[in-house]
Amino acid sequence: MTRMTTTWSVEDEPHDSPVAAALWRAYYTEVSDRWYLLHEGRVTDPDELEREVAADTGAYLSPPDGVLLVARYGGEPVGTAGVRLTDAATAELKRVFLLAEARGKGGAALLVKAAEDAARALGAERIVLDTRGDLVEARALYARLGYEESPPHNDHEYADHWFTKRLTWT
Numbered sequence: 090m091t092r093m094t095t096t097w098s099v100e101d102e103p104h105d106s107p108v109a110a111a112l113w114r115a116y117y118t119e120v121s122d123r124w125y126l127l128h129e130g131r132v133t134d135p136d137e138l139e140r141e142v143a144a145d146t147g148a149y150l151s152p153p154d155g156v157l158l159v160a161r162y163g164g165e166p167v168g169t170a171g172v173r174l175t176d177a178a179t180a181e182l183k184r185v186f187l188l189a190e191a192r193g194k195g196g197a198a199l200l201v202k203a204a205e206d207a208a209r210a211l212g213a214e215r216i217v218l219d220t221r222g223d224l225v226e227a228r229a230l231y232a233r234l235g236y237e238e239s240p241p242h243n244d245h246e247y248a249d250h251w252f253t254k255r256l257t258w259t
Contacts, residue, residue: 097196099170099203102159104147108166109157116169116186117142120224124247127223149173150183156207160187160200167191170204172211175242180208180256182218185227197230205256214257219248 102109121133121141150157155173159166168187172180182204187196208216217239220227228250236252243251 096163096194097199098161098164099158099200100161101207102157102169104150104155104157104171108159109147109169112159112166112169112186112188113145113147113184114142115188116184117145119186120221123223124221147171147184154211156211157184158200158203158207160191160196160203162191162194162196168196168200170200172204172208172213172216174211174213175217177212178214180211180213180216181242182208182216185218185230192226198234201230201234205254209256215253215255217242217251217253219243219245220250220252221247222249 118133118138121138125131125133147157149155150171150173155171157169157171160168160170168185168191170185171183173183175181182201185197185201185204187200205216218231218236219242220231222228231252234254236254239251239253241248241251242253
């Protein structure tokens with residue numbers, strides 16, 4: 090699947106490609122550093138960063154039950170969004186991220202909408218996600234795109250906000 094605008098494109102990407110790995114590292118570094126700066130006044134310990142990046146391979150974002158999308162701006166990879174089925178009717182949105190230099194240019198909404206299309210293609214009727222209170226930009230994006238806060242659908246250690254959106258109407 091490819092979605093294009095004048096400067097943006099969003100395409101499927103293997104979860105273990107060098108592009109995916111670089112964007113995963115950038116994503117994890119940013120969200121981890123934000124958490125540690127907020128709660129402990131420091132950035133992520135380099136050894137911990139290496140362990141955590143290596144521990145989450147993203148294999149769940151591969152067919153047949155998942156997909157990883159990479160957004161490119163002007164041809165350069167600048168962001169990701171992943172989708173995985175958690176059951177036959179529910180997809181989970183994962184790893185929504187844009188590099189800082191790509192933010193504010195409309196790519197986040199394009200990326201999330203492409204992820205919703207991918208979830209529909211997998212047969213999902215709804216999509217869920219979790220995030221944190223300090224990720225205010227993400228929460229605002231999801232609300233703007235029609236996601237509603239919902240009860241927890243997982244027990245993720247760092248999640249304190251959960252959202253859901255219906256993808257199909259009967």
